[in-house]
Amino acid sequence: MKFHGPAPDNQTTPCTGILLTNLGTPDSASVRDVRDYLREFLSDPRVVEFPRPLWWLVLNGIILRIRPKRSAAAYRKVWTDQGSPLLVISREIAAALQQSLAQRVDGSVKVVLAMRYGSPSIAAGLETLRQANAQRILVLPLYPQYSATTTASTFDEISRVLRQWRWLPELRFINHYHAEPGYIDALAKSVQQFSATHGECDRLLLSFHGIPQSYADQGDPYADQCRITADRLAAALDLPQDRWAFSFQSRVGRQPWLQPYTDKTLQQWGAEGVRRVHVICPGFPADCLETLEEIGEENREYFLSAGGSEYHYIPSLNSTPTHIEALTDLIQRHLWRDA
Incomplete structure (x- = not known):
């Protein structure tokens, strides 16, 4: 293996990097880009625990011939002029965190967004931080709740990239925040404001x-952490x-997934006879x-067809001030003392 990435430039002021990651999104809502995204996502052995040779045949011979067209149609329903909502909002969160941390943390901090699948990649995000x-x-x-399918997969990719670096930075990894008081408070306020x-x-x-x-039966703590979040x-x-x-939600295939659905x-x-649901x-x-x-x-x-009268989806926390404050607090507690 050829190692690359020289040590930091001593002429550049050192900083602490925050690598903010999310799942990822296709580059566009076209069938081709959705297929490329699904190929990368579904090829991850953390996501699909199935014998690799057989899964390769199923994925390439069946799934990638059928699912991209259906998924692309769904993506077109939510796509914006700026692109994928997930990417647009994740960028807004990163920008808001950069501003918030600059006001509350001593020393130079740089926030960079990266996606586990698709662009901007984790490799690109780490390289941006190296150059900074x-x-x-x-x-x-x-991912507030830890799962091997998401959080551990992110760690896998970071490890894969850093194995190719000659010089390595100090590294810390936040693997869950499902019970953080600030996170729970932000969720509660979003419900209260929506209901008002x-x-x-x-x-x-x-x-x-x-x-x-x-996956849960084999020790993944995700379901338990979801229950804790829900209870709190x-x-x-x-x-x-x-x-x-x-x-x-979001189950696929015939095998049992976490319930209730x-x-x-x-x-x-x-x-x-339940009439109004949020x-x-x-x-x-x-x-x-x-x-x-x-x-x-x-x-x-599903709800309205079954007899319900009124249904509302409460938006995610996104880049709301309460969410940014909760994430800022979380980051501050995990930063090095002299950051």
Whole structure:
């Protein structure tokens, strides 16, 4: 292996780097770009735990021939003039954090956004920090709840990139913040503010992205951390048990995923006569396809078709001041003392 990346330039003022990461997005809503994105995403053994030779045949012979067209149609529903909502909002979060940290942290801090899949890549983000003379790097994946499919995969890619560097910075990694008081408070305030504008709901549903049940059975703590987030948010809102529930969305394939399922829960509520529902997705710090299209549109139809009367999706925290404050506090506590 040929190592690259010289030591930091002593003529450049050292800084502390914040590598803010998210899942990723296609470069456009075209079928070709969606196919390229899905190929990278679904080729990750952390995401799909399946024998590699057989999975390669399934992925390339079946899935990538069918799914990109359907996914591209969904992406077109949420695509903006600036691009993918996830990328646009993640950039806004990074910019707001840069400004917030500059006001509250002694020393030079540089925030750089990177995506686990697609652009801007983790390799590009780390290189930007290297050129900025970041001698220490704090990694913050925007996944409040830890899962091997997301957080650990991010660590894998960072490790892969840094294995090719000759000089290595000091490195810290925040692997979850599912019970952080600031994060819970920001979620609670978003629910309260939404209800003040749109009226109270009969029930609040907290929908998290799902993972296969087998992953949890083998030790992935994701489901437990989602339950803790849900319980603490309900407590912060002082909700009685019959006024809220949590569920898991985005399942694919035939194997069991974490339950209860979001779509089935909403259909059941509609059939039971629940009239007004609000849905929030605490595991998604930035709005994306899974929140805007799957929750905002697809699951709305499930609830209304089953007999419900009114359905509202509460937006993700995005770049709201309470979210930026919570993330700033989190970063500050993990920074080196003399940062």
